[in-house]
Amino acid sequence: LAKTKPIKRFNSPLRKAAALFKELHANNGSKIIARSTTQDRMTKSAEYFLAGFFGLEWPTNVTLLLAIEDSTGVWNNSLAGYYNCNNSNNYRSAGGNNATIEWYETYLADATARLQKLAPGFGWTPKDSYDAQSLCAYETVAYGYSQFCGLFTYEEWQGYEYSIDIQFAGNNAFQSPTGRAVGIGYVQEVLARLQHHTIDSPIAQINVTLDNNTATFPLDQSLNFDFSHDTNIMSILTAFGFTQFAQFLPSDRIVPHELVVSHLEPFAARLDIEIINAPAPVKASRNNTDLYEEGKATKYIHFILNQRTIPLHRSFPDCEERDDGWCELDIFLAVQSKSFEISQYDWACNGDYEAVPYGEVTNGVPTQTSS
Template sequence: MVYRSFLLSAAASLVGALVVDSRQRTSTSEVPDYFNTDLAYFPGPTATGSAPFLAQTNPAPFPGTSYIPNSPLETQIPIAGNSKNGNIFQLHGHLSHYFPNPDGFGVDEYPLPAGAEIVGLNMLSRHGARYPTIGSGVYDFGQKVKNLTGMFNATGQLDFLNTWRYKLGAEILVPVGKQELFDSGTLHYYMYGHLVNNTDGNKIIARTTTQNRMTQSAEYFLAGFFGLDWTLNATLERIIEGWTGSWNNSLAGYDNCNNSKTGVSFGGADATKKWAEIYLANATERLHALIPGFNWTVTDSYNAQSLCAYETVAFGYSVFCDLFTYEEWEGYEYSVDIGFAGNDAFQSPTGRAVGIGYVQEVLARLKHHTIDGPTGQINVTLDNNTVTFPTNQSIYLDFSHDTNIMSILTAFGFTQFAEFLPPDKMIPHELVVSHMASLPEPSYHKQTHSQH
C-alpha cells in the first residue's frame, strides 16, 4: 500500500496539516498473487449484518464480573501491604494500561428513556501505551545505572540491578498500545456503529496529529472500527504537531501557549516533587540500604516506579513493580493526579487556555458551521473548510494527548475536577488521571419528546 499525502497550508500563514488519503493502492508484478493481500480473489461470502448500536440498546451495565480474556501483560505480582486486593497497574496514572473507568465519576448508568434517540458522537481519545518521552526521568535512571555499573553491589530486592540495562525505546507505541486502540475502535463500533452512514459514498473525516504514536493510534482505532479496509470509510487528517508552535493545532494546544511550558505553569511538577519526598521517604531509605555506592535518592525511587509502568507495557513484565508497597503505589497515583491538576487542569493558570480551541471546535460542530477567525489554537485554514472540518457528520473521531485532554476537560468547565489537591497529603478526589486520560468526550443525544 502506498499512502498519498497532501500538505495543506496557507501562504504567509503559520498553519497547516497533512491529510492522509489511503485510497490509492499500487501493486507490482514482483509480488505473486498469492502474496498480494490487496487482490479480492475468492473471498468467500462477504455479507455484512446491520451495524450495532449498543449505546442505544444496552439496558444498563449488569452486576457481576465480566469475562476478561488473556492479557499479554504479567500483572499477577504479589505486592506488600495489598490487603485491599487492589490492582497497582491501575494506579499508574497516565501510564496505566487501558481499563474501564471503575466509578463513572459518580454518575450511574441507566437505559435511555423511551422515545430518546442518540443522534451523534464526538469522541476524543488518547493515544495508546507508549515508550517514555525523550529525556524523561526513567532514561536518566538508566544512564545512572550504566555509568555506575561496577561501582556498586546491589543486594536483596535490588540485586537485579547488577546486570540490568535500560532497553526502552522512545515516544512511539508499544505493542499493547496498538492493541488498546484497536480494541477501543472495536468497542466504539459496537457502541456507535449504527451512526455511520456511508451509503452516499462519502467518507468521514477523523483527525489526529503528525506525531508517530498519534497517527498510529488513529489508524489502529479505525482498523478496529471499520476493519483493515478502513480507508474505504474514513480519511485520516493529520494536523502538524511541531514544538516550535508554528502550526495551530487544537489536539496539541500546549504548542500554542508559551506559558504552558514556563515556570508559571509548573505548579503540578513542583507538587509532585514535594509529595514524592513524603510518600517515598520510607521506600528510599529501604532501597538505599540495598545498594551501597549508588546514592539512591527519592528521584531514583520515583523513576523506579515509572519504570514498572513503562517496562510492563513494553516487555510484559517488570521487576521494579514489587519494590514498593501498595500504599506507595497509591502515593504514586496521587503524584500523577496532583501533577496534572497543577500543570494542565484547574490548578494551572494556563490549563483552560490550552484546551479552549478544541471546545470551540465542538461547539462549531454542534451548530454546524465552520470557523473563519483565529481563536484559541484553531487552525483556521482547516477549520474554515468543510472538506477538512466537516460540520454534518454524525460521528467525529479525534485523537489527542493526555495532558491536552485534561486541559480540554478544564476548558469545558467540568468543575467536579476542580477541587484543590494538596501536595502534602492524599485526599479523596475526582480528578484521577487513570480514569480520565482516554475518556471519550462527549456524546450528544436528541430526545424525541420531553420525557427525562
C-alpha cells in the same frame, strides 16, 4: 463527537450497538474525516483505532487528516494545544511538577532508605525512587512485566498514583494558570460543529486554514474522531468547565478526590460526546417505564469518559439534575458561549504575570488580571 438518532429500545446491548453503529456509520455513503497529529505515536494510535473500528480496509471509509505537531508553536493545532500556549511550557505552569516533588519526597522517604541499603555507594535519592516507579509503569505496558514493580509497597503505589493526580491538576487542569487556555481551541471546534459552522477567524489554537473549509472540517458527519494527548484532554475538560475535577489536591497527604488520572486519562483514554435527538422531552428520572414528557422534540448532550457518564449538572448548575447526566443542548451551548472569555487565552498563554505557589490557582486561569 457522536450524533445519535432518536431514542430506541433494543433486546440486547449487542443488537443495540450494532444498530447504532449502522445508523451512525452510514454518513450518506461518503468517507468521513478523522483527525490526529503528525507525532508518530499519535498517527499510529489513530490508524490502529480506525483499523479496529472499521476493519483493515478503514481507508475506504475514512480520510485521516494529520495536523502538524511542532514544539515551535508555528503550526496551530488544537489537538496539542500546549504548543500554541507559551506559558504552559514554562515556570508559570510548573505548579504540578513542583507539588509532585514535594509529595514524592514525603511518601518515598522510607522506600529511598530501603533501596539505599540495597545499593550501597549509589547515593539513592527520592527522585531515583520515583523514576523506578515510573519504569515499572512503562515497562509493564510495553513488556507486560517489570522487576521494578516489586520494590515498592502497596501504600507507595497509592502515593505514586496520587503524584500523577497532583501533576495533572497543577500542570493541566484547574490548579494551572493555563489549564483552560490549552484546551479552549478544541472546545471552540466542538461548539462550531454543534452549531454547524466553520471557523473563519483566528482564535486560540485554531488552524483557520483547516477549520474554515468543510473539506477538512466537515459539519455534517454522523461520527467524528479526533485523536489527542492525555494532558490535552485534561485541559479540554478544564476548558469546558468540568469543575467536579477542580478540587485542590494537597501535596503532603492523600485526600478523597475525583481527579484520578488512572480513571480519567489512562493509556487509550476515550472521551465521547453524544448528541441525542429525542422526539419529546425525556424525563429526568428514569424510575418508570414512561420515558417522555409532553412537549416538542428536544436535543440533549451526553459526555462519556472511558465508558462512564460525566453528569453535567455537577459542573453546570444551569443543567438540570438528571439520572442520565444529560443536559439540554441549547442550555449547554448557552453555558459554553462564555468559555473562551473565561479561559483568558491570550493573557494566560502570553501574558507576563508572576508564577504563584501551587494551590493559589483554582479556576484554570491566572490569578492576576491583565492590565
